[in-house]
Amino acid sequence: MMRRLLTALGLAEAPGKDRDLLPPEELREREERLLRPMPCGTGLILCRGSQCLARRKEMPEALRGGKALVVDLRGVDREEGQALLDYLSGVVETSRGRVLRLAPAVFLVVSHDSLVEDWNALGGGFRRDGTDECS
Secondary structure (H helix, E strand, O other), X not given: OHHHHHHHOOOOOOOOHHHHHOOHHHHHHHHHHHHOOOOOOOXXXXXXOHHHHHOOOOHHHHHHOOEEEEEEOOOOOHHHXXXXXXXXXXXXXXXXXXXXXXXXXXXXXXXXXXXXXXXXOOOOOEOOOOOEOOO
16 A cells, blocks of 8 residues: 555555556656655645635745645635636746645645646546555
8 A cells, every 4th residue: 555655645656557558758757756855945834714825925935935825715705716726826827836726725736847747638647436546
């Protein structure tokens, strides 16, 4: 079980078949990205509800500092939440970042796209029941 978790996080190699699915240059780029040291100050900030609106001006600085944000807008007025998401999308656009929807009204905001790897886009990933799509 621990091996599957480490494999899902990209910290361990999957037994055999995952390496064969990727072209060598893509595999080399992925290994370099995973082994690259994280920038100083890397972390994750969780912001919930009205605090997201109150700390709107601090968010771009945190993103520039290499931090990722989990923005939980549950309980926030839809228009205010959408305005904040539009603002954060503009902030991360300049640094090739992303805003990803994790759940209804919960978003992950990263300042650089290389911090997130979308396994579903690569044809792999996991199903809702936790099993590997390749098996």
